[in-house]
Amino acid sequence: MNKNILSSSEKPTRTPESQALEPAKRNALTRLVRCLFAERILNPDALLWPVEHSQAWLPLWSSRKILHFTNLRRLPANTMLNHGDIEVLDEKGQRRRLDDPADLIAEISTEWSVEPAPDGVARLLSDIESSMENDALVRCHRRDWTASLKQDIETAGKSGFISYLNATLPSHQAAMVLDQWGSLEGHPFYPTWKAKPGLSAAEVKALSPECGARVNLRIAALRKDWAYAETMPHVDSYNGWFSTSYPELWYAWTEALAEEGRVPQDWLPLPIHSWHLEHFVRREFANEIASGVLVVEGPDIVTIPSMSFRTMLPDRDEPQPFIKLPVAIWMTSEQRTLQAKSIHMGPRLSTLISDILAADDDIRGKLEFFREELGAILHDPDTGDEHPGRFLSVVYREIGALARNDGWMPVTVAALLAASPVNGRPLICELIGPNGGDKSAAAEFFRSYVDVVLQPTMAMYLLYGIAFEAHQQNSTILFDPSGRPKRLVIRDFGDGRSFAPLFEARGYRLKPFTRAGILPTTFNDDIRLVRSFVIDACLVCHLHEVALCLNEQYGLTEAWSILRQGIEETFDRLRPRMLSDEFWLEERNAFLKLPWPTRSVLRMHLERYRDYRVEHELPNPLAETP
Structure with missing residues (x-):
């Protein structure tokens, strides 16, 4: 070990909890680094890359220091995935490894492009700390749950987790086991992904x-x-x-x-x-x-x-x-x-x-x-006030899509990216083919998957102006017994966005909800907030994440080409039904060429949610894709 490298934390005796805390810290750092560069809170263009792109340096001019990433991967849509150590070098050449998000934030906060709220940094650090503690806690539980499930699967003579569940449980219960299993990571890059302050x-x-x-x-x-x-x-x-x-x-x-x-x-x-x-x-x-x-x-x-x-x-x-x-x-x-x-x-x-x-x-x-x-x-009968009712309310959601007898398997998308209890690979690999399949099988699978997700999502948006929040939690895919994706199931409409001129032009009506202090979800003049809802949820948080997973597992660098082809084909199929060629061209350009708008989750947190709809733009990963 380089004698000039100092760790920012001592390594105590390794207990199961402390062992789980180490990957939780790495998880937090990975999420934080990704958001910092994606939202341009740190300028990704200032990174210095050598010929081999696994290392990168970022000058911190105000403090006369340099950040060194020993293994930083640069992927489409300005996705920076940190897989190594992060070090800070001072002007004397001494290195110090940053093992904790608080250490990293202390070194870089003077370089930020945003002005946090007075308590923004402190609240962020508190929520990251809560996330790491809870992440370590549930990973200890997951270790035991994994061992138990692996034994059950072997005893049942099954080769995969999904096939085991569908052979042993009713469809809706199998789907719920997978849904809970997929809850481990939560939002794919939210920096406070497991924060539950106030809970023991x-x-x-x-x-x-x-x-x-x-x-x-x-x-x-x-x-x-x-x-x-x-x-x-x-x-x-x-x-x-x-x-x-x-x-x-x-x-x-x-x-x-x-x-x-x-x-x-x-x-x-x-x-x-x-x-x-x-x-x-x-x-x-x-x-x-x-x-x-x-x-x-x-x-x-x-x-x-x-x-x-x-x-x-x-x-x-x-x-x-x-x-x-x-x-x-x-x-x-x-x-x-x-x-x-x-x-x-x-x-x-x-x-x-x-x-x-x-x-x-x-x-x-x-x-x-x-x-x-x-x-x-x-609902107060005298005043009509429903604001206190936000803590005393209920919505009922039907179960039919999970209670199946057609042999199709419903799987929440986030579960597809969760590690299998059998071999630790993402569950999506079980569906791609025997022993996880190969690169060609992954490409064929992703083509079908993209088609299943995009066709209904884009048709509802482009023809009727209805935007599904089709991210990993709200999207369920139905797979046939061979593992082929067949149909999209979508949930959660209370905050869904819609563009009234499109569905009204086809003879439909929707009574909007309007109330002072509540952000509207039905729009009449500008479709951009509806479009960004689709791009952020379906493309950035869902299909892009699946592409990243398949690239990691199979080296499927053509995943974004497959996604581009899927969007092009969807637009071509829908063109005869769209209201005008001008609208078709405008939307096609927004999805395939222009930067992708997406929610600025880290900035919102730092600014203490003074704007719930603040967005940033990601380079469109399809713009340069053949």
Whole structure:
């Protein structure tokens, strides 16, 4: 070891927890470096590269120092992946290795192109520290879970994790195991990917999907005159739908009300997350409880938390609808409320999409989605105020796309990039071919995959102005028994964006949600915010990440050429149906040639979310691709 290199942290006796903390720190550094250069908070053009591109140097002019990356990979779309050490060299030539994100930030913050909020850096460091601690915690759990699953798979005589699950569990339960398994990494590059400040280690393990958690929900009762319910047209009533969807729970709930002398018809059943109930609702809604607006005693139901942490599936052999809830926990730097916009717009957009699919044979054969059939929120009958209801609300999401009997396997996209318990390779390799397949098999697979994702996503956007947030968490792919991708399933419409002139031109209507202080999601004059929603979620956070994975696993450098060809073919197929050649050319240019807009997640955090829609541009990886 070079005697001039000093480590920024001592190495204590290696316990399982400390061993897990080391990769958590590397994970944090990798995410931080990627965001710093992608968002141009550090100028990527200032990097100095030798002939062999595994090393890079970045001058820090204000401090007269140099950052040295021993293994920094430069990939399409200004993607900088750090796989080695980071050192700082001072003007005397002494090197110091930066093992911790706090060390790196201390050295580079004077070079930033943004002005953080007064507490921006401190809050960022606190959330990164929380992320690293929780990442280490769940990786210890994952180690034991992996060993157990590997033994079960071998005992069952199966060669892969996905095939094992589909042979041993009902379709919806197999899909949920994969969904929880894919929760380990979270957002592909968010720098505070596992931050849950305020939760103890025991609570993180008990509540988090990546730990295979099971969580109780309390079925409370909200007075009907204090609730607003939004439903799809086929739903006759909130209570009628609930009684049909959860019959045993409905019976227990009505019995509990009757025992207290209450008439069930005057109330709505309202699920509340168990942690949220005990740590927030009892305190913050004490007046509503005392005045009899809210009854928090009632039956419980055991649920499986999905990748989002707060969308729950009843843990039953017989599939029942998902339940999406607010949880007053700060995760990835935001408190997970469920605002009125989600309650109103989820069922409305679900209705619009259902109507479109009923009439559009081409898209209907390529797309399924989790309809948000109804939702409810606390609504003051005197003032109409629904703002406090962001902590006392619910959206129900149908389960049909997971409860299958056609042999197709639903897999949440993030799970495809998670390490298999069998061999540690991404699960997507199991689907590409026996023993993971080879480069040609990966290329063929990716062509089919791109087609399955792009065709319905782009058709809904270009023909009807509806933008799916088709990132890894919201996208599920249906695979046939041979592992070939067949269809896209999309979820989560409460915050979906749409461009009204396009769907209105085809005879459809959508009542927008407008309220002071709430960002709009339906636009009439400028399509750019709708387009950027598609590019950020579907291209940057989804297909680009799959391309990176296949490039890493198979050396598939042509992945971006395949993606470009897929977009070109999609535009060619849709051109006869688009409103004008001018619109076709403008959109084609935006997707294939212009820089890609994407959310500035690190800058938002540093600026303490003064602008939730701040974006930066990435070099379009398809612009120079043959």
